[in-house]
Amino acid sequence: QEQLVESGGGVVQPGGSLRLSCTVPSFISKYSFLHWVRQAPGKGLEWVAVISFDGSKIYSADSLKGRFTISRDTSKNTLFLKMTSLSADDTAVYYCAKSSTMSTSPFDHWGQGTLVTVSS
Amino acid sequence: EIVLTQSPDTLSLSPGESATLFCRASPLVTTNYLAWYQHKPGHAPRLVMFAATSRASGIPDRFSGSGSGTNFTLTISRLEPEDFAVFYCQQYQGTPRTFGHGTRVEI
Secondary structure, X not given: OOOEEEEOOEEEOOOOOEEEEEEOOHHHHOOOEEEEEEEOXXXXXXXXXXXXXXXXXXXXXXXXXXXXXXXXXXXXXXXXXXXXXXXXXXXXXXXXXXXXXXXXXXXXXXXXXXXXXXOO | OOEEEEEOOEEXXXXXXXXXXXXXXXXEEOXXXXXXXXXXXXOOOEEEEEOOOEEOOOOOOOEEEEEEEEEEEEEEOOOOHHXXXXXXXXXXXXXXXXXXXXXXXXX
16 A cells, blocks of 8 residues: 655754655545644654645644644645744654545545654 | 543453453544554554444454444454554544544553
């Protein structure tokens, strides 16, 4: 089964920024809703944000306080997550996932994740 | 926001035994838009069950889901070695989508 593929993770200093990417197979990308989900070390899964297939609808977790921005380039089948003002609490594996609708279908495709470590 | 509470935290079982995992929602999930995911370290999470009782594509019939509203259950009969993992429930009734904290099924 083709999967989504995340990239862009790494080590970043507190207060820094990072942009993650997720390549989506073309047969999945069209008309799909794409999400970011993260998992901090030793913790469970936390939903981060979602974007509609045309980019017109975006929702993010309130806890992120506007620091994270989700976007997509449909022509390149790529999803992005721009993260700013990073702190140690943002250290996590970041996954991209796909659903068929904004809020009435589960995540039926996932990536394997990319690790973001916020440390000085 | 819908809060999902999973129990138990850990299940220690042997291959061939059955596992019963619980997920309680507050407030209730009126639409039964409740999913279960299997997650192994270093792997992508995998959809196991959706709409509370429907098996995802490729999931064997030893997996079954039940429940509605507040209380949901995932049952795994005749555990196989590849079934051992962490399982998360998730509601997708609206945003924010929320997950339970997970149940680890271990040998």
